[in-house]
Amino acid sequence: MTNQSIVISVAGENSLIVYFSDKVDAEVAARIKTCSSAIGLALGRHLVDLIPSYASILVIYDSLLTDHFAVSKVIRTVAAASSSQSNTLPANHDGKLITLPVYYSLESGPDLSALAENAGLSIDQVIELHQAIEYRVYAIGFAPGFAYLGEVDQRIAAPRLATPRLKVPRGAVAIADRQTAVYPAQSPGGWNLIGLCPTPMFDAKADPIMPVSTGDRVAFKAISKQAFIDLGGKLDALGDLR
Amino acid sequence: MNGLRVVQSGVHSLIQDEGRFGNHHIGLTVGGPLDRHSFRWANKLCSNPINTPVIEVTIGGLVLESTVDTYFALTGALVDLSINKVPVDCWAVNRIKPGDRIELGYAKIGIRCYLAVTGGFDIETTFGSCSTVTRESVGGLAGDGSPLSNGDLIPCGETLLHPPLFTPVQAQPQHLIRAPESTRLRMLLGYQQDCFTEQQKKQFFHGQYRISERNDRMGFRLLGPEIKPSIGGILSEGICQGAIQVPPDGQPIILLNDRQTIGGYPKLGSVLSLDLDKLAQLGPDAIVYFEEISIEQAHNLKHLAEITFENCEASINLASLSEEIETRLVANNYRGMKTMSSAIKSGSYLRAAQLIHHAEGKILIGTGFPVNGSFETDGPAGAIALYRAIEAIGGAPILVCEAPLCSLLSKDFNTHEIKINEDGEKQAQEALSQYQPALVISIERPGQSSDGRYYNMRGVDISEHCADYDSFISLATCPTIAIGDGGNEIGMGNITEALEQLDIRSASTGCDELLLADISNWAAHGLVALLSAIRGQDILADWDNKAILQMLSEGGSVDGVTGENTLTEDGVDSDVTQQLVANLRELSGF
The missing domain is CATH 3.90.1640.20 (TON_0340)
Incomplete structure (x- = not known):
C-alpha cells in the first residue's frame, strides 16, 4: 500500500504541482493516471493543461477564471476519492496493456552487443530480459510522444552513451539506466539502441495520437525482420548509425 | 492564393498564435509568443481576436511583399519600419496594397517584433494551433515547424475596412522606452524551494544576473551568484511557464514557451508571466534581478493587467x-x-x-x-x-x-x-x-x-x-x-x-x-x-x-x-x- 497523502505545492502563478510519492512505483503511476483524468473532468474549462509524470501531476489552470484555493480544493477531493477507490479495486485495473513488437538484432540494435558484453550476458539473454517485464508508462516528455517506460531489469540497466548520437531513427527501442523507450521520431539521443519497433508511437493524424498514455502498461514482443517489414517497419535510417 | 510573400525571412521569423494547449500529456510544449503583451496589442490594433496568428520576428531583417489590400501592425521591439522605403510607425496600423513592400530593419530597442494583419493569416493548425515549434517539428506554414523562409507565401484574405489605430503610449512596454540598467523579474517561490537554504535564497534575491548568449525560445540561461540546492536531481516532473530551474552548476535557467514539458532539475519557483514579456525583449548581457511576490499578489497583478488591457482601447x-x-x-x-x-x-x-x-x-x-x-x-x-x-x-x-x-x-x-x-x-x-x-x-x-x-x-x-x-x-x-x-x-x-x-x-x-x-x-x-x-x-x-x-x-x-x-x-x-x-x-x- 502506498502512502495515500498528497502534497500540493505552488509551481507558478497559474500552476500547482501535486506530489503523490517520492519514488517510482507502478501503483503510484496507476493512481496518477486515474487522478489526471478526474482532475481534468472536475476543472473543466478552468483547466489549461496537465502534465502527469513519475510521481506528480502539474495542473495548469486559467488564473482569470479561478485561483489556487479553488483548484487545490478540487485536487484534494479528487485525490481522496481515488485513494478510497484503489483500496477496493485490484492493482493495475486502470492501465491498459499495449504490446509493442520489436525487431531485436545486431542490425536494428547497434548497442546490443556492447550492452550484453558490459552486462556479462548473451545477446539473447538481454533480449529475453527486456521482454520479461510488463512496464509502466511513467511519463511522456522530452519530445512529443516520447514515453518513459520503467523499470527494466537491473541486469540490463545501462548508462547513457558518453557521446549522444545526432540521429536516432524513428522506432528505435532504447535503454537508459532503468528506463526504456521507443523513439517516436528521428531525433538526437544518447540512449542504448537494442531494436526497432514498427508501431508508430506518435502520429498527429491518428486517433489516438499515441498508442499509450501515462499510467498504461507496455509489453515488448520479439518479431522477425520479415514481420517488422510486413508491419511497415523501415530499415533505411539505420545507415547513419554506428 | 494571396497574402504576404517573404522576400527576406530575416534573422528568425516564426508564425505564432497564443500557443498549443491541452497536449502536454503527449509531450507537446506550448510555443506561442515570448512577449505576449506585444502579441496581443498587434492583434488588438488590427481588430483581430486575440488568438490570431502573427509573425514573431527575432532581431529583424524581415522583408515582405503584399499581394493583397489590407492593414498590418507591428508591435514589440522598435525597428525602422517602412513601406516602399517610406518610414511608417511601429505600434500603429498601416495600410498596404498589392505590390507594396514592408521592410523591417534591425531591433533598436528590444529583440522581438510581432506583425499582425487585419483578418489574420490563414494557416492550418496542428494540434489546435499554428504556433511554430521547430524542435518538435510542429506548427508554422507547412505544419512541420519550419521557420519562415525566402519565397514563402503567408496566405491572408483581403480586408474590408479598418480604422487607422495606434497604441496609447502608456500601453507600450515601459522597458522598450526606458531601457533600464537592470530589469526586475517578479517571481513566486515554489516547486523545490525547500531544497534551497535561506542563505542561497538571499544570494539569489540580492544578486544580479546577466543573460548569457544561451538564450532562445526554450529558455534563458543566466549568469550570476551560484545557488546550489541540497539535491542534484529529482524525479522528472511537469515544468510550467517561467520556471526557474537550477542545474548542478548553480546558474539558473528561466524556462520559456518552447521548454521541454518535463525535467529533472530542481526548481526554485517561477517568474511572473507579465515580467516574462519584458524578459523576452532582453538580449545577452542585459542584467536582471529577482523580487519575491506571493501567489495572491501574482493573481492580483494578472487580473489588473488583464483589465487594463481590456479597457485600454487603441486610439484612432x-x-x-x-x-x-x-x-x-x-x-x-x-x-x-x-x-x-x-x-x-x-x-x-x-x-x-x-x-x-x-x-x-x-x-x-x-x-x-x-x-x-x-x-x-x-x-x-x-x-x-x-x-x-x-x-x-x-x-x-x-x-x-x-x-x-x-x-x-x-x-x-x-x-x-x-x-x-x-x-x-x-x-x-x-x-x-x-x-x-x-x-x-x-x-x-x-x-x-x-x-x-x-x-x-x-x-x-x-x-x-x-x-x-x-x-x-x-x-x-x-x-x-x-x-x-x-x-x-x-x-x-x-x-x-x-x-x-x-x-x-x-x-x-x-x-x-x-x-x-x-x-x-x-x-x-x-x-x-x-x-x-x-x-x-x-x-x-x-x-x-x-x-x-x-x-x-x-x-x-x-x-x-x-x-x-x-x-x-x-x-x-x-x-x-x-x-x-x-x-x-x-x-x-x-
Missing part, C-alpha cells in the same frame, strides 16, 4: 483617418475631384471637423442646387447629416436655402430662407448679424464664377434661379467650410488654378476649408465620421439614407445627374451611400 490616429477618408471619398473621380485633391493640403476633413467640434454658437449650413425650379438630392441630404451631427454634439445648426427646398425642410429643421434676386450682400449681412454664427458651412451650393454669374456643370447660366449664399461665406467673420464635387460650387475659389484642368466654368468664391468628394453628400458623412472619432461618439449609427431621400423626393427633388425624381444622388443608388456610411462608421472606430 485622426490624421491618418482624415487622409484615409479624403482618399476614399474621391476614389471614383466622377468629376475630376481625385485629380483636384492634390491641390488641397492633406488633413482638410480633420481640420473642418475640428472647426465644428470647437464651434460655440450657431452654425449656418447653406445648401440646395437649383435645377429647373426644383433642387438636387445632392446637398440637402448631406446638410441634414451635418445638421443632425451638430445637434448630436450639442450645437445649434440652421439650414440656409431658397424655396422650394426651404419650405420642405422648415417642417423638421431650423431654417433660414434666402431669396433670389435680392441684394445678396445685404441679405447675408442681415442674417450674419442676426445669428452671429460661430461657423458657416456651404454644401453643394452653386458658387459665383469670376464674372459674378452662376453656371451649372454643362456651363449653362443658372443665375436667375440662384440666391446668393456666396456672400454668407465671404462676409462671415467666423471660420467657413465649403463642400463641392464638381468645381462650380462655393469654396472652389481655393483651387482656381488647378480647376483649369477641368472643362468647367469654375466658381471663384473661396473659403477657409474646402472639402472635395465624388458626391457632396458623401463629404458630409466623411466629416461626420471624423467628428465621431474626435468626440468618441457614434454619430453615424442612425443614418437612414433612403428615408432622407424619400422625404426629399416627396418634396419634389431631382437627381442632379439624371434630372429624375428618384431615390438616388448624382446617379448613384441610395444603398451605395448607405454602405459608404457603414464603412465610414467602421473607420471611425464604431
